[in-house]
Amino acid sequence: MQGILLLLGSCMPVLGAVLLSPVLPTMAAHFADTPGVAILVPMVLTVPALFVALVSPVAGAVADKVGRKNLLLWAMVAYAVFGMAPFFMDSLVQIVVTRAFVGVCEAFIMTCCTTLIGDYFHETRRNKYLSLQTVFTTVSAVAFLTIGGLLGAGGWRNTFWMYGVAVVLAAIMLPVLWEPVKNPTRNLRQAVPWRQLSKPAVVTLFGGIAFYTLVVHLSYILTDLGLSDVARIGMMSALASLATAVGAFSFRLVGGFGPYRLLPIAFGLTSVGFVVIWGASSIPVAMAGAVFASAGTGLLLPSLITWALGVLPQEVRGTGTGIWTSSLWIGQFICPFVVAALGAAAGGLAAGIGILGLLAAVMAAVSFFTAGRPVKANSVTQATA
Template identity: 50%
Template sequence: MTNSASLADAPRIERDAAVNPVTGRTAGSVQGILLLIGSCLPVLGAVLLAPILPTLTGVFASVPGSEALVPLIVTIPALMIALIAPFAGAIVDRVGRKRLLVVALIVYAVLGTAPLYLDSLPGIVLSRVGVGITEAAIMTCCTTLLADYFVGARRDKYFGLQTVVTSLAATAFFVIGGALGANGWRTPFWLYAVSLLLVVPVALLIWQPRMQKTGADRAKLPPIPWRALALPLIVSLFGGLMFYSLIVELPYVLAGLGVTEVSTIGAVTAAASLATAIGAILFRWIARFQARRLLPLALGLGGVGLVIVWFAPSIPVAIIGAVITSFGNGILLPTLLTWAVSGLAFEQRGRGTGLWTGFLFFGQFACPLVLLALQAPLGSLPAALGALGIASLVIAVALAFGLARSTASPDSASAPVPAAH
């Protein structure tokens, strides 16, 4: 596989066409929308149940170890995505994208709604482990199919929209989770059944991008280009820390500045989500500047915003910092995804996407732990966020100089490589 050609040098048909090279079928907005909706499902595990955590703590207070087990109801799916997504990517490359996606959507609903009838806290946590596994499969399949169906400017558009819809979905699910939780702690789990509404449309309108190889040929999948993929994966791990830092911690920062009204916290969180969406929407038009320019920009904005939050003397200044960081994060995620997967051949794309998803979600899972570890010596949460911001600025500068000088820059890894037929 050759990664030496830049995206600008790729043939126009490779950059702009959306016709599958084997089947000749053209993916359109219907397929794109279905895959974007599917990409929102893993967000449920992160935010839907956060508003009911205090209630769950009270319900299971008498259960030994509940102090550790109750938070796992929210965090364990992200850890499972981080651990399982690379394996899901290997399955995707061997057995096909569509088959795994349909099965995962069904199992997701079964396991996601399991707490409706489970009374055991360990049993609920175990069901959440299963939810995380299905989320890994769904996210990997949806992202891989977006990369399969679309190339060039259309791929940039959908990668940006994926960040937009998941960011807005996170805000919506947080509000919905709180509203449903007012009717009982089990009620929010009904929302996991929504995946069943996607099963039939996915079965009818999503197709496997190419004929599967025979069993003998499947064992001969081309190896992952680790040398080209290693740096994107490492930066994506840090990107996961950056992206989820304010999603997780912004309410606590506002509380430290004296904000106690839930409506105010919700409004500020919504403003940050909107900034993320705007950054992701813009990616479609700025993607031509490629990762070697966009990564330093996105990480630089994220770092500046967190430093502003650190030193913010008032709520309006903290909001400005949060908006700047969120805008940078909106650019960051689609840039990282494009950098990581667009240089992969078809037979490598599932595994590459799975690895990227795993590294990103491990960053999400580790985010509160890293900030807690920083908070102890630095003395406050804003200082911990500021330290993360400084690290982001340092990485931005290193990437700006290192990638510009390297012959293996993101530009050289950004050309879509036609799959061998």
């Protein structure tokens, strides 16, 4: 039950990222007379991700100082309040401000949920829930897009009511979750293994770029190849998402091999997929590349967080998880800019993705030598369930 609740809680940042996507054009029309509407409306969608990246390290440090459970519950309630607030607002600027606070809450939610998974479980069970975390978030993205469209059909404001589900989850979490940290750490700076943590953090930054490349750009690739049917584009995107879920789900079966073996495989699959997309002259070939790359990125995320958690003692696991989360979301935020820059230099979007694929091949080799073998010493500090 604890694992399921933490997986559902991990979906809240995904809800914030995709729920409003179907109603952005309607919002733009409603606020057409607002100065800067062309910039402000997209910010409604992107501002939370920026604040997740900025606040996650702080969220992790706070979780280590005051504990995880109560911090998570307050963040869930605040997330619901700020998430639903735009329903009552007539100012686009005010809505963007509330979205920034939604991002702050998401930082605390994601960091606390991932940290508690590391606290409650270890070894095989932890691998299971970390793989399911990526599966849940990937599948929930498709579900939230559908729900956002259905709610938005009755008016763009209606979509904001969906954020109220966080209060329901918080009410269930209250009696079920428990606080694993009995003596919160006071001197975090000395306790955090910064040198060991810096390696997965840097690799995760690139991993975040790779993970979100097709999430953002696959529809453009298909359009460039002549596919104009929006429904078919949606189906192709769903197929890539399914491959991501399969890749993530496989981690529960192969997680015992360790990050130093799995990360080269994950980056290798991603590299092959991106290079295939680069050379694709037809939609089937491009989708074959997308499936390879998506399976690789699905395996990539749980492998990265396992690596990060493996170097963290329990008393500073929140701080380390927050830094890892920040690296991932910074990668998400800068992904469109990186791909656009590579595409401009290489002569097109597909070429830019191909260059990123070559970089992923390099990262496959780098990760083999930097991830190292599984460390058993920290297991004594981990709570078991």
